[in-house]
Amino acid sequence: MSDATSFSASTFSAHAWGRDLPTYEAIRTMPFNDALADGTLSLERFRHYMVQDAHYLIAFGRGLAIAAAKADDPDGLVQFAEAAKVAVVVERSLHADFFETFGIGPEEFSRTEMSPVCHHYSNFLIATAYAEPYPVVLAALLPCFWIYAEIGRDILGRAARPNPYDAWIDTYAGEEFHEAVRAVIATTDRAASGASPDVLARMHVAYRRATQLEWMFWDSAWRLADWPV
């Protein structure tokens, strides 16, 4: 684990990370991430991933904006409003930089709908954000940050360089992203520390579901998944 995961053992984040370690390990060793690290990931698979991620980031941004609106203090409001903005900035940089580099035109993007998994994950985040109390919303959003920070650093540590996917690796392994992730972990732990046992249990369910959907998102790109009918 990298420094994004330095927490004290009694926190929500420590429990959640420990409980879902097998799923994290499954993500870390997925063929998609192995191939990304050694630079052999096919362009077709990375393109599928990027187009779906552009769709996803808008939904993630909306979920974050709802978290901002539900924040129980002004610091949380600023933290998640800023994170919502960054999600859209990253989505735009996919279009301006990655789509250019990897040859995806605006027509191709506009005719590619969300895949089943992207649709499920996006709707899970937005539904949870609208329906659940603030601590549960944060628990649903946390894996999106934390898993990417860990996977980014893990891939950086074993990546063949130069690598066609260096810009992606550097975004998620970079200190700027990790600083934001540590702050989200801290806010989630603070929200959990005041939560009732029922809300705490729902936090774990939401965290687990998002972690599973992270695995499914990469798997979907690996399989070039589309709607069956």
Ligand SMILES: Cc1ncc(CO)c(N)n1
């Ligand atoms: C699917 C997914 N989860 C998390 C992130 C990082 O925020 C991302 N870009 N895409």
